[in-house]
Amino acid sequence: MRKTLFSIALLMALLAASLIPPGRDIRAQETPTLRIGLLPILDVLPFYVAEQAGYFADEGVQVELVPVSSALERDQLIIAGEIDGMVNDLISTGIFNQDEPLVQIVALARRAYPDHPQFRILAAPRSNITLPGDLTNVEIGISENSVIHYITQRILEAEGVNAADLKFRAEPNIAIRFQLLMEGQLQAACLPDPLAQAAMVGGAILIADDTSLVEQQFSQSVLSFRTEIIEKQPQAVEGFLRAWMRAAEDINAEPDAYRDLWLEKTNVPDSVKDTYNLPPFPTYEITTQAAWDDTIAWLVEQDIVDNAAAYEDSVNPTFLAAIAPAEPTGDAAQGEALFASLGCIGCHSLDGTPGAGPSVAGIASRAGNTVAGQSAADYLRQAIVQPAAYVVEGYGPIMPAFDTLSESDLASLVAYLLTLE
Ligand code: HEC
Structure with missing residues (x-):
């Protein structure tokens, strides 16, 4: 009897609950809204593509894109908890996390590719x-203590310039920095693309860019969320990330289809709006320990932070691991045997000596940086199946296409090549 009464009461309660109109609060609990702060820069294009294509809705996540006008405004909104996520960079993350991990990186948002620098150092026209x-002892316009400051130093060091000989001038407002450079009031400056390309169209002289640092991945923008959001709403973050990856893949497949959206949502100088080639966006990639450590070492050396934030606290690869498409599992030992039995070894040495083809020594380290937008595995796969698609400089297109291999043999060859670091 008691039991029945209890069940009836429960039933009534459930009924009552289901009759409550779906008010704002209840909905918000079911599908929390992720608020993302976005600067009007190229790096944020995939967000708008995902929104326009309805990809966030497909994943059942509500995402509100909040335009911000400066990095300072973005950072203040993050600290106030008014936005949950953002596109930022490693310098910004290292500063946020110097005392405790306030934010975590969940994926790369952009990086430099061999044909697509992110940052360029330019000299004034004429x-x-x-x-x-x-550039030694010439004032270089930068934004102080920012990624621009860091990358300017790293680019020039890679060109053999001594950091001690560098002189910087803080011009944090990028539009003003651009203007001063074009008028010759600044002899040199570091600018991001596409603004840097606009400066070149206007006569600025390219001195160096971050394509020399592609392998180290010192140039990168990242997708990050407040750690609290990652802990409380992991499902929403995961859904968000799936949608973002889909959008990035769409752009990579057909960049020009998104040119109008890019022009609408971000600041693009008129002089390059028809000519600038949209870069590829990295998919399923995240900050490496080496890139993180270098950035944090710089922050410490410059006395910008008191404490060095740890990689494990600031970079969270679990979301990417959950959503990354399964690679066909190749067997490296099997691949090694195939490399000999198929005759690859006849043209490709293992010890660095060039033969009819380039040596495969170290191929695992360079394969991901050879063709823009292609991961190491994608590049190797294509190099085997369709060698004419990209012909390594200095060699003729003489490699036969191995396009009748089984999927598993192909995967094994790729797995083997990926062990040759
Ligand atoms: C007749 C010689 C020849 C044979 C056999 C051959 N290759 Fe090649 N391979 C080349 C040449 C030449 C190139 C460089 C030109 C190009 O990119 O097509 C090349 C390029 C490559 C590259 C890109 C290398 C780089 O540095 O980016 C890979 C990977 C590769 N081959 C793998 C293989 C594998 C795996 C096999 C066997 C299944 C194989 N090759 C068989 C001649 C050969």
Whole structure:
């Protein structure tokens, strides 16, 4: 009897609950809204593509894109908890996390590729400065203590310039920095693309760019969320990330289809709006330990932070691991045997000596940086099946296409090549 009464009461309660109109609060609990702060820059294009295509809705996540006008405004909104996620960079993340992990990186948002620099160092039009070495003791316009500051130093160091010989001038407002450079009031400056390309159209001289640092991945923008959101709403973050990856893949497949959206949502100088080629966006990639450590070492060395934030606390690969498409599992030992039995070894040495084809020594380390937008595995796969698609410089297109291999043999060859670091 008691039991029945209890069940009836429960039933009534359930009924009552289901009759409550779906008010704002209840909905919000079911599908929390992720608020993302976005600067009007190229790096944020995939968000707008995902929104327009309805990909966030497909994943059952509500995402509100909140335009911000400066990195400062973005950072203030993150600290106030008014936005949950953002596109930022490693310098910004290292500063946020110096005392405790306030934010976590869940994926790369953008990076430099061999044909698509993210940052360029330029000299003023008609300047006598033409080489990196000419920049010693010349004021270079940057935004102080930012990624621009860091990357300018790293680019020039890679060109053999001594960091001690560099002189910087803080011009944090990027539009003003651009203007001063074009008017010759600044002899040199570091600017991101597409603004840097607009400066070149206007006569600025390219001195160096971050394509020399592609392998180290010192240039990158990241997708990050407040750690609290990651802990409380992991499902929403995962759904968000799936939608973002779909959008990035769409752009990579057909960049020009998104040109109008890019022009609408971000600041693009008129002089490059028809000519700038949209770069590929990295998919399923995340900050490496080496890139993180270098950035944090710089922050410490510059005395910008008191504490070095740890990689494990600031970079969270679990979401990518959950959503990354399964790679066909190749067997490296099997691949090694195939490399000999198929005759690859006849043209490709293992010890660095060039033969009819380039040596495969170290191929695992360079394969991901050879063709823009292709991961190491994708590149190797294509190099085997369709060698003419990309012919390595210095060699003729003489490699036969191995396009009748089984999926598993192909995967094994790729797995083997990926062990040759
Ligand atoms: C007749 C010689 C020849 C044979 C056999 C051959 N290749 Fe090649 N391979 C080349 C040449 C030449 C290139 C460089 C030109 C190009 O990219 O097509 C190349 C390029 C490559 C590359 C890209 C290398 C780089 O540095 O980016 C890979 C990977 C590769 N081959 C794998 C293989 C595998 C695996 C096999 C066996 C299944 C194989 N090759 C068989 C001649 C050969």
